[in-house]
Amino acid sequence: MRMLLIHSDYLEYEVKDKALKNPEPIREEQKKGRLEEVLAAFISVEKVDETNPDEVVKKAVNEIKDVASHIKAKNVFVYPFAHLSSELAKPDVALEILKKIEERLKEGDLNVKRAPFGYYKAFKLSCKGHPLAELSRTIVPSGEAKAE
Numbered sequence: 001m002r003m004l005l006i007h008s009d010y011l012e013y014e015v016k017d018k019a020l021k022n023p024e025p026i027r028e029e030q031k032k033g034r035l036e037e038v039l040a041a042f043i044s045v046e047k048v049d050e051t052n053p054d055e056v057v058k059k060a061v062n063e064i065k066d067v068a069s070h071i072k073a074k075n076v077f078v079y080p081f082a083h084l085s086s087e088l089a090k091p092d093v094a095l096e097i098l099k100k101i102e103e104r105l106k107e108g109d110l111n112v113k114r115a116p117f118g119y120y121k122a123f124k125l126s127c128k129g130h131p132l133a134e135l136s137r138t139i140v141p142s143g144e145a146k147a148e
């Protein structure tokens with residue numbers, strides 16, 4: 001899994017079009033979304049994650065919580081983003097992993113939103129520019145060497 005973590009004044013998105021034949025079904029109100037003072041987690045779920053989804057979910061949640069606590073962000077946007085890797089996981093596995101990350105984060109005291117999966121979306125972001133405002137993380141199941 002590859003994550004790009006951006007601490008932003010806000011993140012807003014608008015669904016534009018289907019990017020998969022069968023994107024995640026969404027309600028009208030999910031076609032647009034916005035969070036202020038947010039840690040945006042752009043996530044590409046990778047093939048290697050399919051070997052142990054539960055472990056990568058746990059590691060991703062720990063990383064996101066750790067960064068959120070350091071930057072004192074209370075809002076997190078889980079954003080499916082298929083552009084951080086050339087070895088993407090299958091969409092059905094990726095969606096399940098992203099849903100679990102959202103659920104686990106919600107168990108704590110963070111306010112969490114997840115952007116819809118399987119769509120082209122317009123988005124606006126306003127990176128805060130402090131030293132911890134732009135971070136990336138690579139997460140792999142144990143026992144899997146990460147080919148660079």
Ligand SMILES: NCC(=O)N[C@H]1[C@@H](O)[C@H](n2cnc3c(N)ncnc32)O[C@@H]1CO
Nearest residue numbers: 019044045080081082088089094117118
């Ligand atoms: N920017 C727009 C976009 O990325 N759209 C992506 C994601 O929403 C989602 N998606 C499909 N596979 C994956 C994956 N392995 N990891 C994350 N998202 C995925 O499906 C869309 C087309 O690839």
